[in-house]
Amino acid sequence: MNFYFLQTALEVIDFRSxxxxxxxxxxxxxxxxxxxxxxxxxxxxxxxxxxxxEASLRDMHALANIQSRRLLFIADATGLIxxxxxxxxxxxxxxxxxLYRIEFAQALLLLFLPMMVVGWxxxxxxxxxxxxxxxxxGNLLAAHRRKVQFVGVISIFxxxxxxxxxxxxxxxxxx
Numbered sequence: 001m002n003f004y005f006l007q008t009a010l011e012v013i014d015f016r017s018x019x020x021x022x023x024x025x026x027x028x029x030x031x032x033x034x035x036x037x038x039x040x041x042x043x044x045x046x047x048x049x050x051x052x053x054e055a056s057l058r059d060m061h062a063l064a065n066i067q068s069r070r071l072l073f074i075a076d077a078t079g080l081i082x083x084x085x086x087x088x089x090x091x092x093x094x095x096x097x098x099l100y101r102i103e104f105a106q107a108l109l110l111l112f113l114p115m116m117v118v119g120w121x122x123x124x125x126x127x128x129x130x131x132x133x134x135x136x137x138g139n140l141l142a143a144h145r146r147k148v149q150f151v152g153v154i155s156i157f158x159x160x161x162x163x164x165x166x167x168x169x170x171x172x173x174x175x
Contacts, residue, residue, distance in 0.1 A: 017106070018106075018107060027111065034148055035149050038141045039064060039126055040063065040066075041067060049061075061134050061137060065130065068127075071123060093105045110162065121147050125141075
């Protein structure tokens, strides 16, 4: 009875990620969110501050300092453990995905590996936030956003190429 339920559940849940619309929606939402929140500051606030909106300028400065201190505290407190766990997870996904050819692991790797780069970029930007005036802070956050968008463009391109390659090589008969 249990085996039949498990078999039915696995048939309903499609682990062929690159042919699944939800994977591509998740990819779009992931990169949209990553480029909107710049070190914890919404980018529309950075743009309003650049136009001279005083309240947005104060809010951007306060929020950037709070979020950067938060990121630095987390990195200092759990840096070694979180780095080890992250590399273990990425290595496991790479092995499962490309050595054992599990498509779900490939899809997760193509989502999380670029996010690891974005996390590192965010940490490097957070280290520069302290002591900046509002104009320099806005320029720093805008430059960080451009870097995140560049990583996103490369990631989406590689993911879409790999997804098309995977889908073209799948047999229609399931073999």
